[in-house]
Amino acid sequence: METMVEIQNLCKHFGSLVAVDNISFQVTQGEILGFLGPNGAGKSTTMKMITGFLTPTSGTVKVAGHDILQSPLSAKRRIGYLPEGAPTYPDMTSAQFLDFIAQIRGLQGLNKRKRLDEIIQRVNLESVLDQPIDTLSKGFKRRVGLAQAILHDPEVLILDEPTDGLDPNQKHEVRTLISDMAKEKVIILSTHILEEVHAVCSRAIIIANGRLVADGTPSELESRSLYYNAVTISLRAPQQQAPEIRKQLLNLPQVAKLETLEESPSLLTYQLFPKNKSPIIAEISQHARERNWKVEELHLDTGHLDEVFRTITTAH
Amino acid sequence: MRSTWIIFKRELASYFATPIAYVFIVIFLFLSGIFTFYLGNFFSRGQADLLPFFNFHPWLYLFLIPALAMRLWAEERKSGTIELLMTLPVTVTEAVLGKFLATWAFTAIALGLTFPMWITVNYLGNPDNFVILAGYIGSLLMAGAFLSIGSCISALTKNQVIAFVITVVVCLAFILSGFPLVLDFFKGWAPQLIVNTISSFSFLTHFNAISKGVIDLRDLIYFFSLMAFWLFATAILIEMKKAD
Numbered sequence: 243m244e245t246m247v248e249i250q251n252l253c254k255h256f257g258s259l260v261a262v263d264n265i266s267f268q269v270t271q272g273e274i275l276g277f278l279g280p281n282g283a284g285k286s287t288t289m290k291m292i293t294g295f296l297t298p299t300s301g302t303v304k305v306a307g308h309d310i311l312q313s314p315l316s317a318k319r320r321i322g323y324l325p326e327g328a329p330t331y332p333d334m335t336s337a338q339f340l341d342f343i344a345q346i347r348g349l350q351g352l353n354k355r356k357r358l359d360e361i362i363q364r365v366n367l368e369s370v371l372d373q374p375i376d377t378l379s380k381g382f383k384r385r386v387g388l389a390q391a392i393l394h395d396p397e398v399l400i401l402d403e404p405t406d407g408l409d410p411n412q413k414h415e416v417r418t419l420i421s422d423m424a425k426e427k428v429i430i431l432s433t434h435i436l437e438e439v440h441a442v443c444s445r446a447i448i449i450a451n452g453r454l455v456a457d458g459t460p461s462e463l464e465s466r467s468l469y470y471n472a473v474t475i476s477l478r479a480p481q482q483q484a485p486e487i488r489k490q491l492l493n494l495p496q497v498a499k500l501e502t503l504e505e506s507p508s509l510l511t512y513q514l515f516p517k518n519k520s521p522i523i524a525e526i527s528q529h530a531r532e533r534n535w536k537v538e539e540l541h542l543d544t545g546h547l548d549e550v551f552r553t554i555t556t557a558h
Numbered sequence: 559m560r561s562t563w564i565i566f567k568r569e570l571a572s573y574f575a576t577p578i579a580y581v582f583i584v585i586f587l588f589l590s591g592i593f594t595f596y597l598g599n600f601f602s603r604g605q606a607d608l609l610p611f612f613n614f615h616p617w618l619y620l621f622l623i624p625a626l627a628m629r630l631w632a633e634e635r636k637s638g639t640i641e642l643l644m645t646l647p648v649t650v651t652e653a654v655l656g657k658f659l660a661t662w663a664f665t666a667i668a669l670g671l672t673f674p675m676w677i678t679v680n681y682l683g684n685p686d687n688f689v690i691l692a693g694y695i696g697s698l699l700m701a702g703a704f705l706s707i708g709s710c711i712s713a714l715t716k717n718q719v720i721a722f723v724i725t726v727v728v729c730l731a732f733i734l735s736g737f738p739l740v741l742d743f744f745k746g747w748a749p750q751l752i753v754n755t756i757s758s759f760s761f762l763t764h765f766n767a768i769s770k771g772v773i774d775l776r777d778l779i780y781f782f783s784l785m786a787f788w789l790f791a792t793a794i795l796i797e798m799k800k801a802d
């Protein structure tokens with residue numbers, strides 16, 4: 243796989259504040275990299291350095307082999323960028339604005355026309371083409387920003403909080419759009435919405451206080467969760483049997499811990515945590531069958547990203 | 559330079575997308591008229607020329623041009639579009655030039671719309687049209703110099719009011735340094751060389767020379783190097799402070 247974005251020992255200081263602290267990573271073709279982190283973690287600052295808007299205090303950024311400081315224009319030609327808040331020229335209409343971007347991106351004549359039509363259709367802007375961007379709703383403004391970023395079919399797409407402030411339908415639309423483009427490009431997007439990582443990203447990097455604290459696929463990150471491979475079991479049984487059932491469950495060789503979620507007169511619900519995060523669901527279901535328990539629900543947890551996120555980002 | 563042209567077009571069109579352009583032009587024409595006909599005694603002088611008209615231009619520009627220039631970069635900063643512009647494959651120089659030239663072209667349009675003045679003198683008498691042309695050229699060059707200062711100061715802040723005030727002050731200094739009153743003050747104690755230097759920095763000295771019909775290469779060089787200097791400073795400031 244070809245490395246499209248290569249970041250080495252990137253640092254950014256604002257006076258005495260270290261906004262980005264020695265971050266290194268690489269992104270290869272086809273990856274959708276999610277940048278996760280609490281507000282003020284340094285996500286935007288990192289993206290501004292990748293896109294050449296901010297000069298790093300130290301470290302290097304290479305986009306498709308082009309150093310952003312040594313050959314900024316070649317690097318910038320390969321990047322499509324949606325800055326945070328999707329700034330656009332408010333007095334221009336969507337059509338005028340996109341035409342301006344297309345010209346700056348070197349598109350001309352028929353080629354430009356075709357490309358504009360294609361993108362306008364792709365992000366559904368037909369209905370607002372002649373409206374000043376100022377007067378557009380947030381969702382449409384964001385789409386104009388996205389259209390602007392993908393107009394020149396960039397190899398690397400950098401999106402700073404692309405779904406921030408949108409309603410659930412709009413969020414869904416933007417995510418679909420992003421997923422559709424995944425194969426052809428490298429996409430780096432920042433977010434503090436964890437579900438988004440699952441919905442669109444093939445890999446996630448967690449940043450806290452300017453430092454890279456985790457890097458892996460969403461599932462890998464989830465496997466760090468306390469809840470990873472935990473099993474929730476609900477069964478119909480009289481309440482007086484509860485102590486016995488609890489004891490049996492805890493006696494299973496791989497079960498480390500039991501938490502009572504519910505003990506009502508006819509329904510018992512427990513959450514069981516494995517030793518060393520090993521799979522325990524088979525063991526539990528086999529035991530339940532042998533004892534002829536009336537199992538209402540047996541649920542395997544794949545881990546909670548938000549819990550991992552909280553643990554990681556508050557520990558640093 | 560292709561990018562300069564594209565930015566130039568966008569910028570110039572943006573003036574006309576809002577009422578700014580029309581308000582500016584109306585005020586410019588209105589004040590030109592007042593200054594020329596009332597304060598400049600255009601009729602009672604009994605001379606067929608546009609000197610009273612041009613004489614007031616430095617003062618007219620002192621307030622109007624900073625009002626035009628203040629939004630050049632301050633607005634990009636405020637709306638965040640500077641981040642968009644500076645991450646497009648465009649050099650800072652191209653962007654600075656494109657924006658400056660658009661505003662300059664806009665003032666040229668406003669200036670051009672004073673043509674009824676020119677028609678009036680030609681109708682009333684027999685003016686030396688070359689001198690009038692020189693006056694227009696001088697005025698346009700002076701406007702460019704004012705604008706380049708405004709561009710640089712606009713690059714410093716995201717607050718347009720601050721940009722306006724500082725630009726007026728700096729431009730005033732460039733006008734006053736040629737004012738007899740100021741020069742007399744220096745003449746009292748400073749060596750002639752310093753007095754000459756101060757006066758040579760003045761818009762007035764060079765503008766008056768041109769508007770009398772004497773297009774001296776030195777005056778042209780003065781205005782162009784002034785613009786080059788301030789635009790260069792703009793580019794450096796933007797490069798250094800674009801993300802602040």
Ligand SMILES: Nc1ncnc2c1ncn2[C@@H]1O[C@H](COP(=O)(O)OP(=O)(O)O)[C@@H](O)[C@H]1O
Pocket residue numbers: 256259261279280281282283284285286287288801802
């Ligand atoms: N231009 C700037 N000057 C000073 N501090 C800044 C500037 N930009 C960002 N910061 C600071 O750097 C830190 C990281 O900010 P940012 O990258 O915007 O975080 P995120 O995008 O992850 O929310 C924050 O503490 C922020 O206040």
Ligand SMILES: [Mg+2]
Pocket residue numbers: 282285286287326402
């Ligand atoms: Mg941010």
